[in-house]
Amino acid sequence: xxxxxxxxxxxxxxxxxxxxxxxxxxxxxxxxxxxxxxxxxxxxxxxxxxxxxxxxxxxxxxxxxxxxxxxxxxxxxxxxxxxxxxxxxxxxxxxxxxxxxxxxxxxxxxxxxxxxxx
Numbered sequence: 001x002x003x004x005x006x007x008x009x010x011x012x013x014x015x016x017x018x019x020x021x022x023x024x025x026x027x028x029x030x031x032x033x034x035x036x037x038x039x040x041x042x043x044x045x046x047x048x049x050x051x052x053x054x055x056x057x058x059x060x061x062x063x064x065x066x067x068x069x070x071x072x073x074x075x076x077x078x079x080x081x082x083x084x085x086x087x088x089x090x091x092x093x094x095x096x097x098x099x100x101x102x103x104x105x106x107x108x109x110x111x112x113x114x115x116x117x118x
Contacts (some may be wrong), residue, residue, distance in 0.1 A: 001017070001018050001019045001020075001021070001025065002015045002016075002017060002028065002029065003015060003016045003018075003024045004032075005046070005048075006072040007046075007117075008117075009044065009116075009117055010016040010036070010039070010041070010043055011036050011039075011041035011042060011043060011075065011118065012038070012043075012044045012045070012046060012073045012117075013029065013032050013043060013044070013045050013046070014019070014045075014046040014080065014099070014116075015029075015045075015046070015047055015048070015049075016048045016049075017047055017048065017049045017050075017052045018039070018049075018050055018051045018052055018071070019051065019052070020055060020056050020059065021052045021055045021056070021059040022055075022056045022058060023056070023061075023062045024028060024061050025059060026055075026059050026062035026066060027062060029066065030062075030066045033066065033070055035040065037064055037070070037073045041075075042068045042073060042074060042075035043048055043070070043073055043074050043075060043114075044074075044075045044076045044077070045076070045077045045078065046080070046112065047053065047077075047078070047079050047080065048079045048081075048106070048109060048112075049079065049080065049081040049082065049086050049106075050081075050106060050114060052081065052083075052086070053099065056099050062091055070102070071096075071097055072098075074099045075092065075099060075100070076099060076100045076101075076102075076115075077090075077097075077099050077100070077101045077102070077110040078102075078104060078113075078114055078115060078116040079093075079101070079102070079104070080104045080105070080106055080109045080112045081103065081104075081106060082105070082106045083111075086103070086115060087103045090102070090103035090116070091103065091106040102115060
């Protein structure tokens with residue numbers, strides 16, 4: 001499930017992720033990506049993961065397609081989580097993109113919000 005968080009930064013997609021993300025969840029994110037890049041901005045992300053279990057198979061596929069199409073449109077990414085595999089996923093994302101990617105433990109989410117807002 002995705003619960004979007006309102007922010008003051010117009011090129012930031014901020015959301016709380018929980019349970020499993022499905023294809024419809026990812027299509028919603030994709031629409032928001034287009035809203036930002038259509039204004040000529042790079043897209044920054046803040047994802048706070050609590051009780052997050054990953055993706056359904058169709059959700060994972062939708063995420064890969066979206067990232068492949070927009071990888072050069074991404075700016076900074078803050079991943080905030082509670083599990084080691086989430087930290088690993090953030091490091092893998094950093095390896096495959098030219099974006100600045102940082103992982104923060106859930107207890108450090110305020111620090112993550114400051115970092116992504118700059």
